[in-house]
Amino acid sequence: MSLTPSFFGGRRNNMSDLWDPFRDFPFTGGALSVPGETASFVDTRIDWKETPDAHVFKADLPGLKKEEVKVEVEEGRILQISGDRKVEKEEKNDKWHRVERSSGQFMRWFRLPENVKVDEVKAAMENGVLTVTVPKAKVKKSDVKAIDISG
DSSP states (O other), X not given: OOSSBOTXXXXXOOTTSOOOXXXXXXXXXXXXXXXXXXXXXXXXXXXXEEOSSEEEEEEEOTTOOXXXXXXXXXXXXXXXXXXXXXXXXXXXXXXXXXXXXXXXXXEEEEEOOTTBOGGGOEEEEETTEEEEEEEBOOOOOXXXXXXXXXX
């Protein structure tokens, strides 16, 4: 018995499954046009924090090697983090009971603020966590000049 119906037909058979409103949604065109690959876009979680000296991005990318991940700065201030999770080889005698890990390409973009040094961006990968550090440029405070009022 299912507690949550699907919008596009069928019912969920496993009560432990959480209802996903996009599970059966027919994506057409755009970045999500590859059937069965939508989860890889959604599952790439990235935190962005700002410190006094830098903007720091952290992405959970378990199972990926640094060679499978790209960090780029486009058009001056667009930080792009992308990569490719390879599909596990399927042996002829394997019997899958459940497949929940996503595979395929992922890509995330972030518009960086104007006060960053894009030529000093650093990235490091440790224990499946990508850390991208974008240093801040020192903002020169303009001198205040008093203007005499005539009249």
